[in-house]
Amino acid sequence: MRRHLPAALIAVLCLALGVAIATQVRRTNAGDTLADQRPQDLVVLLDGLQQREAALRKEIADAEAALQRLRASGDSSAAALTEAQRRADALAVLAGTAPAAGPGLEIELTDPQHGVAPADLLDAVQELRAAGAEAIQVGPVRIGVESAFTGSPGAVRLDGVLLDTPLTVLAIGDPPTMAAALNIPGGVVDTVERAGGEVRIGQRDRVDITALRTIRTPQYARPAG
Amino acid sequence: MPDQSRPSEPLRGLLRDPLDPGYARAAARRNNEPAGGRAQAVALLLGGLLVGLVFGIAAADAAARAPGAEQARRGLVEEVQDARQRTDALSAAAGDLGARLQQAQRQALAGSSQGAATLDTVRRLEQATAAVPVTGPGLRITVADAGEERTVLDRDLQVLVNGVWAAGAEAVALGGVRLHPRATVRQAGGAVLVDNRPVAQPYVLEAIGDPATLHTRLVETDAYGRFATFTQVYGTRFTVEPVQSLTLPAGTPAEPELAHKEGNR
Amino acid sequence: MIGIIALVIGVLVGLWLDPTVPVWVQPYLPIAVVAALDAVFGGIRARLDGIFDAKVFVISFVFNVLVAALIVLLGDELGVGAQLSTAVVVVLGIRIFGNAAAIRRHLFGA
Numbered sequence: 001m002r003r004h005l006p007a008a009l010i011a012v013l014c015l016a017l018g019v020a021i022a023t024q025v026r027r028t029n030a031g032d033t034l035a036d037q038r039p040q041d042l043v044v045l046l047d048g049l050q051q052r053e054a055a056l057r058k059e060i061a062d063a064e065a066a067l068q069r070l071r072a073s074g075d076s077s078a079a080a081l082t083e084a085q086r087r088a089d090a091l092a093v094l095a096g097t098a099p100a101a102g103p104g105l106e107i108e109l110t111d112p113q114h115g116v117a118p119a120d121l122l123d124a125v126q127e128l129r130a131a132g133a134e135a136i137q138v139g140p141v142r143i144g145v146e147s148a149f150t151g152s153p154g155a156v157r158l159d160g161v162l163l164d165t166p167l168t169v170l171a172i173g174d175p176p177t178m179a180a181a182l183n184i185p186g187g188v189v190d191t192v193e194r195a196g197g198e199v200r201i202g203q204r205d206r207v208d209i210t211a212l213r214t215i216r217t218p219q220y221a222r223p224a225g
Numbered sequence: 226m227p228d229q230s231r232p233s234e235p236l237r238g239l240l241r242d243p244l245d246p247g248y249a250r251a252a253a254r255r256n257n258e259p260a261g262g263r264a265q266a267v268a269l270l271l272g273g274l275l276v277g278l279v280f281g282i283a284a285a286d287a288a289a290r291a292p293g294a295e296q297a298r299r300g301l302v303e304e305v306q307d308a309r310q311r312t313d314a315l316s317a318a319a320g321d322l323g324a325r326l327q328q329a330q331r332q333a334l335a336g337s338s339q340g341a342a343t344l345d346t347v348r349r350l351e352q353a354t355a356a357v358p359v360t361g362p363g364l365r366i367t368v369a370d371a372g373e374e375r376t377v378l379d380r381d382l383q384v385l386v387n388g389v390w391a392a393g394a395e396a397v398a399l400g401g402v403r404l405h406p407r408a409t410v411r412q413a414g415g416a417v418l419v420d421n422r423p424v425a426q427p428y429v430l431e432a433i434g435d436p437a438t439l440h441t442r443l444v445e446t447d448a449y450g451r452f453a454t455f456t457q458v459y460g461t462r463f464t465v466e467p468v469q470s471l472t473l474p475a476g477t478p479a480e481p482e483l484a485h486k487e488g489n490r
Numbered sequence: 491m492i493g494i495i496a497l498v499i500g501v502l503v504g505l506w507l508d509p510t511v512p513v514w515v516q517p518y519l520p521i522a523v524v525a526a527l528d529a530v531f532g533g534i535r536a537r538l539d540g541i542f543d544a545k546v547f548v549i550s551f552v553f554n555v556l557v558a559a560l561i562v563l564l565g566d567e568l569g570v571g572a573q574l575s576t577a578v579v580v581v582l583g584i585r586i587f588g589n590a591a592a593i594r595r596h597l598f599g600a
Contacts, residue, residue: 039297039298039301040414041413041414041415041416042298042301042302042304042305043301044411044412044413044414044418045305045413045416045418045423046301046304046305046308048411048413048418048421048422048423049305049308049309049312049421050308051421052312052420052421052422053308053311053312053315055421055477055479056312056315056316056319056477057315058479058480058482059319059323059477059479059480060315060318060319060322062480063319063322063323063325063326064322066326066330067322067325067326067329070326070329070330070333071329077333077334077336077337077340079333080329080330080333080334080340081334081337081339081340081343083330084330084334084340084343084344084347085343087347087480088343088346088347088350089485089486090480090481090486091347091350091351091353091354091356091480092350092486093481093484093485093486094350094354094405094406094407094478094480094481095350095353095354095406096406097350097353098486098487098488099486099487099488100481100484100485100486100487101484101485101487102481102483102484102485103483104483104484118387118447119380119384119387119447122383122384122387123380123383126383126409126410126411129407129408129409130409130411133407134407134481134482134483134484135481135484143406144353144406145353145354145355145390145404145405145406145408146390146394146395147390148387148388148390148391149387149391150391150446150447172481172483172484173483173484174483208487209484210487215349215350215353218352218359218361218395218396218433219395219435220361220362220363220395220433220434220435221359221360221361221395221396221433221434222359222360222361223352223357223358223359223360224357224358224359224360224472224473
């Protein structure tokens with residue numbers, strides 16, 4: 001055994017060296033991109049992560065509460081039914097199959113020079129969503145996950161429907177947050193004004209979104225796993 | 226020949242024996258008796274203090290000089306890493322909890338017809354709001370900047386996603402993140418955030434639908450034109466390929482807090 | 491023993507005092523640190539060789555630091571400050587390694 005000790009030691013050291021080299025190379029290549037980000041980018045990343053964290057915590061709390069309710073009522077189907085109905089209602093608001101109400105914005109958009117492009121309205125919807133909008137209606141169309149803007153400046157179509165101006169956009173969410181998002185420099189208000197239009201934002205305690213979407217049955221997408 | 230060795234003499238001497246010759250001479254003077262006495266102790270004390278002071282001051286100075294911005298940045302990086310770890314853990318926990326809740330609900334509702342009907346409604350709505358994973362044929366679109374410069378922005382990706390929906394996609398994921406009714410595509414300097422999750426280049430967009438129809442209709446959209454121009458002008462990589470089977474993960478649409486269903490009340 | 495205690499005290503005092511180092515001194519601090527290291531290693535090696543002399547230690551340390559600083563200062567004036575600074579660090583580094591090797595031979599016989 002003694003005789004083999006130096007050789008064994010050498011083998012172990014070489015192994016350790018190999019692992020160290022591999023680790024270092026992998027670390028250098030993976031280049032944790034965090035290290036290169038500027039502070040302002042890190043702040044935005046952090047903000048996004050914190051939003052996600054809050055959403056997840058809420059999701060967990062809701063699920064735990066629902067489980068609690070189910071168990072407390074001894075798995076009675078009445079409690080389960082209420083819970084399922086509640087979830088169905090919440091999802092229906094998200095999917096656009098149910099009318100929704102809540103605090104939010106009533107936005108009036110005019111485009112006398114026909115300069116507002118589909119991409120500008122797309123930007124508006126994205127900004128509203130990023131600011132926490134839970135339900136959005138643009139003109140007569142309820143926004144859903146598959147909503148798409150097409151057409152040309154001054155003749156924008158949403159899900160194939162031609163949007164007339166003046167255009168009313170309704171959004172349910174936190175009014176000041178959403179209003180701020182639209183007013184950022186270079187944002188929606190700026191863009192529309194530069195196209196010769198005007199945006200009037202009204203914060204409301206109650207906005208009623210009555211337009212509905214129909215769920216189309218997917219022909220190619222099947223539930224997985 | 227000896228001359229050639231001269232220039233390297235100092236170096237060789239350096240490498241051979243770097244000990245300060247002062248020690249040897251002092252030892253010789255003392256006839257190789259070990260040094261002792263008060264003078265020695267004082268000198269040793271002084272020497273130790275001096276060396277220690279140099280180390281200490283240099284260390285303190287180096288620490289203090291780390292520019293405040295660098296320290297703040299490093300603090301931010303740590304915070305982001307912590308936040309990432311937390312969200313990953315929370316995400317896993319939420320997934321588990323959600324599955325358990327579904328199971329419990331199914332058991333509780335399976336009996337009554339009203340329960341089964343409501344359950345069915347929930348499942349259909351979950352599919353409509355991208356809350357369940359889906360699989361099917363479709364397109365895979367890959368977008369990447371040609372060089373170091375960032376040309377593809379969040380707006381461009383939004384326009385591309387919009388184009389894919391306009392072409393008739395039934396489910397879309399960007400960078401492996403499923404798009405749902407509340408998902409956004411935002412930019413954070415270097416990285417793009419899809420549903421608040423960082424996504425790096427190359428950006429891979431996956432859309433489920435009939436590959437041929439999707440492709441044909443996609444070509445007619447503004448998005449396609451925009452990216453075709455990018456490729457021409459900046460050399461941006463933009464490839465569209467049909468895929469037999471795509472599997473898109475479930476999205477995590479947060480339930481509305483401020484909006485409530487109206488009517489039927 | 492007294493030397494080590496003095497060293498530790500010196501480090502603590504230096505850290506505690508945290509004097510505001512004037513800007514013109516700052517480039518010489520790393521040089522001073524390396525010169526100090528060289529003196530320390532040399533001292534340990536001399537101790538193991540049995541020929542340690544505290545007076546030589548102090549003088550060699552002070553001299554090393556001053557000469558190193560002077561060389562770098564001269565280099566700065568001549569416009570080759572960075573290069574000479576590197577040279578000083580390299581030379582001191584070689585000495586440190588050499589003394590460390592000698593110490594290793596004493597301690598481990600290898």
